[in-house]
Amino acid sequence: MSHPKLEDRARTFVSYVQELRAQQKYPYFRPISRSWGTEVEVAGRRLIMIGSNDYLGLSHDPRVIAAATQAMRRWGSGPGGSRFLCGNMTLHEELEEKLAAFVGKKKAVVHVTGFSTNLGAIASLLTPHDLILCDRENHASIFEGCKASRAQVVPFVHNDVGSAARNLAKARQKNPQGLPVLITEGVFSMSGDVAPLPEIVRLKKSHPELLIYLDDAHGLGVMGPGGRGTAAHFGVTDQVDFIMGTFSKALASIGGFLASDDSEVLEYVRHHSKTLIFSAAQPACNAATVLACLEVMEQEPERLDRLWEITRRARQAYREIGLVSGNSSSPIIPIFIGEEEKAFVVAQELFDLGIFALPAVFPAVPRRQAVIRTAFMSTHTDRQVERVLECLEKVARKHRLHQTDQAIVPFFREADSRSLAASPDTTPAGAGK
Ligand SMILES: Cc1ncc(COP(=O)(O)O)c(C=O)c1O
Known part of the structure; x- marks a missing residue:
């Protein structure tokens, strides 16, 4: 009862x-x-x-389905554990390499969903001493990651870099020691607005310590040359420190990843993200799906x-x-x-x-x-x-x-x-x- x-x-x-x-x-x-x-x-x-995020229509592509089926035969239907323990597959590592190259970063870490990527990555990267500048229209998974990190969250008006700059300056005055990170989506999931990334990365000029974390769930596969995402679309990939993406949209699968040029930091995330360590790995068929999607996108x-x-x-x-x-x-x-x-x-x-x-x-x-x-x-x-x-x-x-x-x-x-x-x-x- x-x-x-x-x-x-x-x-x-x-x-x-x-x-x-x-x-x-x-x-x-x-x-x-x-x-x-x-x-x-x-x-x-x-x-x-007309409600699906399967933007490229790849979820029914016969080549994608064949790759997923083959992977399921080889690795089974479920991973049997977290990646940390017995669920890490060579497929995940191949996928991480291909994804990092695709978005223009050195390394990537795959999680079981996009939600758990944001939750686990943000919470493991930041501490209660840090500052997170957060677009007010960011996705729930970002806000949950912020909450779990217990860092100070400073929201700014949606897509308004002036608001972000003012709030950053004020927050830095009060907390000059904390690590400041600005988190934005590339393409906002409800309004379809695109973030003004060139202006956002320009904030680094006056705040060189500022890190930029981009959730490109809806930009991946859709924006930029070959669908490489919103940072690539604006040519600012080098100035974006973290690119997060999910496989549940254009990549026709389930899973998520965090990519960066800082291999050490990603290795740290791999060992500290609770949603990676304490949650089962992405099933093989889902990893193989993404690999096949990346190939089809390149060919077509x-x-x-x-x-x-x-x-x-x-x-x-x-x-x-x-x-x-x-x-x-x-x-x-x-x-x-x-x-x-x-x-x-x-x-x-x-x-x-x-x-x-x-x-x-x-x-x-x-x-x-x-x-x-x-x-x-x-x-x-x-x-x-x-x-x-x-x-x-x-x-x-x-x-x-x-x-x-x-x-x-x-x-x-x-x-x-x-x-x-x-x-x-x-x-x-x-x-x-
Ligand atoms: C902007 C954004 N981030 C993260 C997520 C979570 O991704 P997933 O569906 O892979 O958990 C979504 C999905 O709704 C999203 O729209």
């Missing part, structure tokens, strides 16, 4: 979920019975997927071109329909809705029309700034894209999405971000993401 306090905690939330389900508005945990990549089957219906650069072609087409169509999509300059194109319940209704109507799209609500985005987060894949056909756009137009007209007032969309507005910089509000917005 559970404790009454726990029951109280759960009751209000669960009754809200039940109410949404009863009204056919609940959009999450939809059981997918089959996937073809760009299409999925739910309750016997086939829908076009046209996949990336196609992703950007579709993205440009969709972005232009969204503008013509009158949808509000903010400053996204990546394949993640959010559609601003506002009220959470309205986002649920819009997602349900799209679902009824055969489109699998997901609403992002608090805490993934600020309260009452819900979006439908859309992302196309390079394997979507023109016909699929046209069908999605037709459905979006229909739903947009019905819900007057074109009349969304840009003025009430602070999530997307530069000016609003700037004014926040002057306010004393330093609550990490992504803290609960």
Whole structure:
């Protein structure tokens, strides 16, 4: 029997979920019975997927599946332990070498997920004496890593380097000894915004001790030459100290890594990251998947071109329909809705029309700034894209999405971000993401 306090905690939330389900508005945990990549089957219906992070459509590539199957035959289905003990495979080491070369760093350390990479790496690199400058819209795994490190977290206004500089200067005055690290995503997972990395690395001029940690979960495979990521896109790889990536997006697998030119520091992380030492290793099939994806990406650069072609087409169509999509300059194109319940209704109507799209609500985005987060894949056909756009137009007209007032969309507005910089509000917005 559970404790009454726990029951109280759960009751209000669960009754809200039940109410949404009863009204056919609940959009999450939809059981997918089959996937073809760009299409999925739910309750016997086939829908076009525009919510996936499988940007290059590699999760169904026959070469990738063959590599994964072969690795499973050779190493088995599970690792049988953590990498520290008996789960370290030659495949992991090969993968680390290839990843480091791919992002332009000397070494890499693979973890079992991206979340556990951020959690384990940030917590092992930093101590309670240190300072972390954190973009307010950073991913939950970054905030969890910051919490676990017990370093002082100094959030700055999203993508606002001026805010970061001011907060850094103030924090350094109070704590001149602590190691300062700035953590940002390369491509932000909800807004699709790209971090102003050239400006960020310029902070090192006035603060040479500042380290830059880049979470490039959504930039990897998508940004830069050959999909080498956001640092490569801006040509600042040398000035970014740590590049973190996950395999759960364009690399069509599960796992994560931290790359750096400092081999000693990575060796230290390898022995101190609790999520690496005390968690089972990435299964062989997942490591082999990533290796195969890297090969396909090299052989078929046209996949990336196609992703950007579709993205440009969709972005232009969204503008013509009158949808509000903010400053996204990546394949993640959010559609601003506002009220959470309205986002649920819009997602349900799209679902009824055969489109699998997901609403992002608090805490993934600020309260009452819900979006439908859309992302196309390079394997979507023109016909699929046209069908999605037709459905979006229909739903947009019905819900007057074109009349969304840009003025009430602070999530997307530069000016609003700037004014926040002057306010004393330093609550990490992504803290609960
Ligand atoms: C920016 C960012 N970092 C880290 C993660 C965690 O990655 P994973 O799914 O591999 O745990 C995600 C995934 O949602 C993400 O979007």
